[in-house]
Amino acid sequence: MKATIERATLLKSLSHVQSVVERRNTIPILSNVLLEASADGTIRLMATDLDLQIVESVEAAIDQPGATTVSAHTLFDIARKLPEGSQVELAAADGKMQINAGRARFNLSTLPRDDFPVIAEGELPTKFELPAQTLRQIIDKTRFAISTEETRYYLNGIFLHVSDEAQPVLKAAATDGHRLARVTVARPDGAEGMPDVIVPRKCVGELRKLLDEVDGSVEVSLSATKIRFGLGSAVLTSKLIDGTFPDYSRVIPTGNDKMLKIDPRSFEEGVDRVATIATEKTRAVKMALERDKITLSVTSPENGTAAEEVPGDYVSEGFEIGFNARYLLDILGQIEGDTVEVHLADAAAPTLIRENDKSPALYVLMPMRV
Template sequence: MKLVIDRADLLKPLAALNRIVERRTTIPILANVLLRAEGGRLNLAATDLDIWAEASVPAAVGEPGALTVPAATLNDIARKLPDGCQIELAAEAGGARLSVKAGRSRFVLQALPVDDWPDVSADDLPHQFALPAKTLQRILAHTTFAISTEETRYYLNGIHLHADGEGLLNAVATDGHRLAHLTVPLPEGAADMPGIIVPRKTVGEIARLVADAEGDIDIAVSRAKVRFVVGGITLTSKLIDGTFPDYQRVIPTSNDRVAVLDTATVKDAVARVATITGENGRAVKMEFAPGVLTLSVSNADTGEAREEIEADFEGEPLAIGFNGRYLAEVLGIAASDTVRLALADPGSPCLIKSHESADALIVLMPMRV
């Protein structure tokens, strides 16, 4: 294998693929990136056996061939080389090493043969559709924070996507303490897709890939895998094999005490009263009354904090507590200047919506204060 490639053409896909590989794997080749030169292109691939990422970039191929080299090392080399340089990649010692040259810099990396590369069969992904990049960005921004990190309830360790009978694609995540739900118009081709759970690591990688993307993102789904095509990078992932709980039953439908708050004002107030403890996870007490919301934190060891802000509140006065960190996260993703809190009693979940987003909601469980 021998080729010359522009640094920028190599670095962008290599950086994305480098995030896939496992640093502490017991299978050495899984720490490598597969390089295959053919037909004026350099094809790259990386996998951790749960996620497969592939990319193809233009290159001046002198000799076709393939080998695998440590992904992190090659990425570091490309990242530290000067902008605009041309990089020459050449196999040495019968494919046992890769020479990397740019200007007066030269590196030699140990390689592993492609014969040991995991065989990734091209599974049939029958349900294919496209989502605008902005729509996918919104789905991820609204739901990712609520994904559970508790491995015992593995079926909560991702975002649940499913079509309903009302022409909507539903996205939901929950960790049992908060639930985020968003609906978008059902794209053509997705009506018969099965309900899937996209794993947390895959969600994180897709979020990075689509952060600056434009246009449509091609998505393909089966019962076992999902594939995203973003900006020349194809990412295929296993799905979580489990049943997502019936989340609809925990979404309140009759909370009749309603508060409308200025998002920035209440977010800043929560941050200030939480200062007294230095622990974002402590309960923040919220006392609602006509025209005013009082936030307070009390700790026997450090002291107390209290702040009043204006609130448009309807209903009987109510005192309720919420995890301070969770409350701050919810307010941080609010998509409008005001948020609407629908409450029932101190022990019941709160329904939170941005005033301008009828298709998005968050359910937050209370804490005892």
């Protein structure tokens, strides 16, 4: 193959595909990116880790169609260091690839295109479109709660499912057993009858990066085992987590009768300040609720104590409850409005946090003993 491509175009595309490639691979070809130059003036770049695959098409001047595979991270580093505005010539033959740009010359080893694994997608019967903005919101408001425990692998992703309530909806949920985040949006046309799926954490991360460059809609196609996202010039395909997500609706409290209304920013800043002295291990913040007065405090055997009063709207009986400061800050960081509702029951029961009963996102946080 022989092609010429603008450095900026090559770099942008490689930045998308190379992040799928794992740094350490026992199978050498998985360290490579597949470059396919076709006569219609495009180069397809493809990378995979066998669970996740990304394909992106970019424009280029093609002198000789063909395909080869070359180290993804090396090619990305070369493109990054080339002078801005340069034209990059790529020529591959006989197990080598020559890269010329300006006065720079590189010669890299290649592996044959036929050895490159492709995720067979099979039939993806459910197809619908979601606005990129909605997909961004779903990811941002849930992914911090994805579990990182490998033993509970079925919690290592975002759970997507449809539900028929007053209106048909699509729900996205993530939990690590300590906190739960759920976003509800109107069910898109075509999503009816879709299987319940768990989208893995790595796929969620790569998808979120690509969404920053998409304005319109994203085409979503899925089966019970695979999901594909069409994002303009890029297509991301991933295997789904083969497991059963727990029935999380059971932990969403419905009878929490004590309500605190508070400004999320002053609440967040107060928690952040007193948590400065919390020990890494517990990170516990105690919240003492009295009428229209909330006292946040931390007691650390090594560091001392800290306390701060935060104004809030609270009229129920006073009590004390403890939370993991990091988890509380993660949730408060997602609240965009001027007030947040904290629905409490007692010091041992799960607490419900949301902007109001109309907001698409809700959070559940398990308390800690303090």
